[in-house]
Amino acid sequence: MSYFSEIYNGIKTLLTGMGVTGKYFLHSRKGAITQQYPDNRDTLKMFDRFRGEVVMPHDENNEHRCTGCQKCEIACPNGTIEIIWDRAIEEETGKKKKIIDKHIYHLGMCTMCGLCIEACPTDAIKWAQNFENSVYDRTQLTRVLNKPGSKVKAGVED
Amino acid sequence: MHISLNSSNIIFGWLLNFMPATAVGIIEMVLIALAYLTLFAVLGLYLVLMERKVAAWFQLRIGPNRVGFQGLLQTMADALKLVSKELTGTVKADKFLYNLAPYFVIISSLMALAVFPFTKNLQAFDINIGIFFLIAISSVGVIGILLGGWSSNNKFALIGAMRSGVQTISYELSIGLSLLTMILITGSLQLSEIIEVQKNGWLILQGHIPAIIAFMIYMIAGTAETNRAPFDMAEAESELGAGFHTEYSGMKFAYFFLAEFINMFIIAAIATTVFFGGWLSPFGITESIPWLGIFWFLAKTFVLVFLMMWFRWTFPRLRIDQLLTLEWKYLLPINLVNIVIMAVIVWLNLTIQY
Numbered sequence: 001m002s003y004f005s006e007i008y009n010g011i012k013t014l015l016t017g018m019g020v021t022g023k024y025f026l027h028s029r030k031g032a033i034t035q036q037y038p039d040n041r042d043t044l045k046m047f048d049r050f051r052g053e054v055v056m057p058h059d060e061n062n063e064h065r066c067t068g069c070q071k072c073e074i075a076c077p078n079g080t081i082e083i084i085w086d087r088a089i090e091e092e093t094g095k096k097k098k099i100i101d102k103h104i105y106h107l108g109m110c111t112m113c114g115l116c117i118e119a120c121p122t123d124a125i126k127w128a129q130n131f132e133n134s135v136y137d138r139t140q141l142t143r144v145l146n147k148p149g150s151k152v153k154a155g156v157e158d
Numbered sequence: 159m160h161i162s163l164n165s166s167n168i169i170f171g172w173l174l175n176f177m178p179a180t181a182v183g184i185i186e187m188v189l190i191a192l193a194y195l196t197l198f199a200v201l202g203l204y205l206v207l208m209e210r211k212v213a214a215w216f217q218l219r220i221g222p223n224r225v226g227f228q229g230l231l232q233t234m235a236d237a238l239k240l241v242s243k244e245l246t247g248t249v250k251a252d253k254f255l256y257n258l259a260p261y262f263v264i265i266s267s268l269m270a271l272a273v274f275p276f277t278k279n280l281q282a283f284d285i286n287i288g289i290f291f292l293i294a295i296s297s298v299g300v301i302g303i304l305l306g307g308w309s310s311n312n313k314f315a316l317i318g319a320m321r322s323g324v325q326t327i328s329y330e331l332s333i334g335l336s337l338l339t340m341i342l343i344t345g346s347l348q349l350s351e352i353i354e355v356q357k358n359g360w361l362i363l364q365g366h367i368p369a370i371i372a373f374m375i376y377m378i379a380g381t382a383e384t385n386r387a388p389f390d391m392a393e394a395e396s397e398l399g400a401g402f403h404t405e406y407s408g409m410k411f412a413y414f415f416l417a418e419f420i421n422m423f424i425i426a427a428i429a430t431t432v433f434f435g436g437w438l439s440p441f442g443i444t445e446s447i448p449w450l451g452i453f454w455f456l457a458k459t460f461v462l463v464f465l466m467m468w469f470r471w472t473f474p475r476l477r478i479d480q481l482l483t484l485e486w487k488y489l490l491p492i493n494l495v496n497i498v499i500m501a502v503i504v505w506l507n508l509t510i511q512y
Binding site for chain 1: 212214215216217218219220468469471472473488492
């Protein structure tokens with residue numbers, strides 16, 4: 001008897017599969033995931049999980065969240081990140097404090113593994129969604145992530 | 159030598175006034191052969207385009223849309239590229255058989271195309287053993303595949319060809335038996351006769367339950383016969399490179415490729431003729447305009463071709479033992495029982511006719 005129930009199950013599961021793909025077929029016009037890239041360059045928006053390059057967001061007061069802890073530099077497996085830092089004296093408390101001078105990021109060496117972003121305790125760096133990264137000279141791939149004159153946001157270090 | 163080419167009587171009748179009959183016959187045959195070759199090429203190219211578009215829509219892609227309006231010239235461009243490519247081959251290949259193999263495949267499918275009634279009187283060769291001829295011709299194609307696989311002296315090609323042989327020999331049986339089930343109703347092997355019978359309702363309605371079973375078996379076996387997924391053991395890309403045509407390039411590869419798609423069309427056209435009334439319109443709505451038969455025939459055929467493409471982009475590939483289990487333990491016994499049921503139905507006059 002299992003012979004016939006096997007046939008029945010076989011046909012039923014095959015029809016289920018065809019139903020699923022048939023549904024996709026009917027919705028393909030609206031739901032096509034293909035991006036016709038150079039044509040829709042102006043409107044193309046990358047999805048959230050896309051890893052373009054590492055950036056450091058600054059707020060409107062030109063303040064970032066990087067404390068210069070160098071955890072990202074240590075986490076990076078291929079030496080993409082270099083942090084040039086300095087010691088400064090905090091005005092209110094008079095304590096010595098580490099501040100970043102330059103957060104240097106070599107895009108040309110980056111494998112987009114994301115370990116630096118995971119390691120960052122203050123969420124100072126994150127992924128950008130840009131993807132047109134080609135340049136004519138590889139020195140242009142070395143980016144300084146903190147903007148000139150920027151400083152660390154108050155309260156990040158606490 | 160006289161072969162009745164019944165589509166051409168009107169066109170060539172007046173030529174007989176100033177030419178001997180033999181010369182007219184030869185001109186007739188050449189012109190019709192050229193017409194069918196053109197049909198073959200155009201049909202093959204557009205079936206490839208349809209396959210690519212349908213595949214894209216199943217996978218939520220867009221598909222070819224750059225060459226020509228909505229990509230309509232894409233396969234033309236591909237064919238041009240293939241024509242311009244170098245014909246390469248292996249050094250130790252059996253050159254004669256290697257060069258012969260594509261022609262076996264393509265000629266067998268071209269011959270099969272000749273017997274279909276596209277509409278009333280538009281049929282190149284109305285042979286009285288039509289279905290038998292089709293079954294016989296469709297199994298000749300596998301010789302080309304076996305020759306191509308064996309002669310190219312490549313293990314992948316050889317394995318692919320052997321699998322194809324196993325598969326075709328097994329599933330040939332199911333195709334024959336499922337068509338035999340329907341022939342019990344029609345009582346004739348001639349394709350025009352089979353369509354004549356269906357004026358009282360398509361055979362899939364006339365034969366109701368056993369006809370539907372026979373149709374399902376026919377579609378499964380037909381998909382296997384054309385070596386398409388989920389039965390594409392012969393050219394399982396992930397296992398065998400390109401299977402039996404691994405060593406072929408350029409136009410010879412294109413012959414195999416086109417023949418595969420034409421075979422798909424032929425399988426669908428047989429199903430249209432035998433199960434869905436060929437060029438007959440549903441409920442006879444356009445019976446007064448006979449040339450619309452072409453439209454109905456092609457429409458039904460392309461729906462069935464679409465069904466086969468749907469199979470291809472839904473089901474995963476079968477293993478070789480599963481393939482043989484399906485044929486010998488399921489399709490064949492069901493088919494034999496089905497023939498007996500159909501015989502009883504025809505005997506007791508239980509067919510549905512309107």
